[in-house]
Amino acid sequence: MLGFFLDERTDAASPEGTDSAWMECPPDPLARAVRAGTVMLDELEASSTPLHRLVGAGLDARLFTDLSSLTPDSLVTPNERFFIRTTCPPRARATERWTIAISGLVPRARTLTLDDLGPLVVPMGTHLIECAGNARSARFGMISAARWSGVPLVALFDLAAPSDVASHVVITGIDHDTASVTSVPGASWVFTRQQLIDAHAFLATGMNGDPLPLDHGAPVRLIVPGWYGCACIKWVEAMRFTDDRAAATDQMKEFAARTHQHGVPALVRDYEAATMDLAAMPVRVEKWRGDGRLIYRIVGVAWGGATRTPPLLIRVNPREPFVPLNGCPVPAPAPLRDNWAIWTHNWQPTTPGRYEIVLKADDSAVRTRRLDLYFYTRTVRIDEV
Numbered sequence: 543m544l545g546f547f548l549d550e551r552t553d554a555a556s557p558e559g560t561d562s563a564w565m566e567c568p569p570d571p572l573a574r575a576v577r578a579g580t581v582m583l584d585e586l587e588a589s590s591t592p593l594h595r596l597v598g599a600g601l602d603a604r605l606f607t608d609l610s611s612l613t614p615d616s617l618v619t620p621n622e623r624f625f626i627r628t629t630c631p632p633r634a635r636a637t638e639r640w641t642i643a644i645s646g647l648v649p650r651a652r653t654l655t656l657d658d659l660g661p662l663v664v665p666m667g668t669h670l671i672e673c674a675g676n677a678r679s680a681r682f683g684m685i686s687a688a689r690w691s692g693v694p695l696v697a698l699f700d701l702a703a704p705s706d707v708a709s710h711v712v713i714t715g716i717d718h719d720t721a722s723v724t725s726v727p728g729a730s731w732v733f734t735r736q737q738l739i740d741a742h743a744f745l746a747t748g749m750n751g752d753p754l755p756l757d758h759g760a761p762v763r764l765i766v767p768g769w770y771g772c773a774c775i776k777w778v779e780a781m782r783f784t785d786d787r788a789a790a791t792d793q794m795k796e797f798a799a800r801t802h803q804h805g806v807p808a809l810v811r812d813y814e815a816a817t818m819d820l821a822a823m824p825v826r827v828e829k830w831r832g833d834g835r836l837i838y839r840i841v842g843v844a845w846g847g848a849t850r851t852p853p854l855l856i857r858v859n860p861r862e863p864f865v866p867l868n869g870c871p872v873p874a875p876a877p878l879r880d881n882w883a884i885w886t887h888n889w890q891p892t893t894p895g896r897y898e899i900v901l902k903a904d905d906s907a908v909r910t911r912r913l914d915l916y917f918y919t920r921t922v923r924i925d926e927v
């Protein structure tokens with residue numbers, strides 16, 4: 543099992559460039575100011591949703607990560623702070639003799655062991671996962687990024703040698719079989735082979751230099767960079783190659799609305815790729831005092847969408863227009879194809895009150911389904927100006 547997970551800091555450079563709009567950095571108006579505190583976002587949820595503590599059990603288990611303390615240096619989430627959605631089912635706890643069954647439209651069905659995967663493990667770079675059910679009630683704490691290692695799916699396609707008509711592959715993981723209040727038991731997702739190749743999908747075996755933790759899918763989980771977490775099947779035990787008549791799985795139907803499908807497609811060919819559009823939200827509001835005046839600094843994150851991120855616009859008050867972010871955006875360490883970045887915006891409200899902060903892309907050609915729905919609106923109460 544040597545080399546089953548790799549700790550490689552020298553990841554290959556990202557082939558894609560970074561948009562220069564992200565790199566321009568105006569002089570900092572807070573350079574001589576003093577930090578005077580932090581104002582809570584979404585007060586109601588802040589008082590009722592615990593962070594960094596496992597709540598619930600099985601399919602209902604959740605650990606919400608705390609985004610409010612993010613800095614450019616902590617955009618990669620330590621394993622114990624990475625959000626959890628579903629803890630390890632009892633049947634998946636015996637990881638020593640793990641196997642993955644390869645079947646369907648292949649010349650011969652076979653069973654892969656961890657020893658088969660070991661030599662194929664390579665560094666896969668930093669990628670984030672967001673749960674499609676990330677929400678205000680979760681304090682939007684169902685998003686985290688890690689530096690992964692694993693086996694590229696293309697390497698497994700080479701091993702399995704599926705036939706030409708095997709356009710699709712069903713990837714199945716062990717799941718809790720008990721009823722749940724938040725989820726349907728059973729975890730499988732059907733992809734086209736091309737989708738997995740285009741996304742550089744991989745079976746992860748290592749996370750931030752450690753073996754994959756049990757609750758994150760040990761010993762093998764799927765990561766599809768740029769797709770919502772519901773497609774990132776944990777405790778993978780089977781891959782079955784099929785043609786384009788494949789039916790959508792229960793898991794896909796459960797997540798149809800949350801991945802912006804039209805209705806609940808019965809067939810995979812009618813199911814759109816569960817990708818994350820460009821999105822952005824504030825994670826904290828800092829209060830600064832300088833030259834006898836108060837300045838608030840909104841700190842936020844951006845993620846998802848296509849390779850090149852357009853400039854972002856922010857609106858702090860529904861009665862005011864959107865304006866360009868005036869702070870300095872810092873992208874997460876390369877290689878990162880998910881546009882995970884932190885940004886700031888300095889703001890001087892003129893009256894105390896409750897403000898609703900939203901963002902949008904300064905490019906109407908870029909699809910931003912969730913921003914268009916004001917999905918990530920965050921509220922803040924300003925007492926002092």
Ligand SMILES: Nc1nc2c(c(=O)[nH]1)N[C@H]1C(S)=C(S)[C@@H](COP(=O)(O)O)O[C@H]1N2
Nearest residue numbers: 625626627628673715729758771772775776
């Ligand atoms: N087998 C299995 N895989 C699963 C799930 C599950 O319930 N069972 N949940 C999915 C969902 S909805 C998300 S958001 C991610 C969460 O991954 P994490 O717990 O490592 O953050 O796992 C996905 N993979």
Ligand SMILES: [Mo]
Nearest residue numbers: 673674771772
């Ligand atoms: Mo999810």
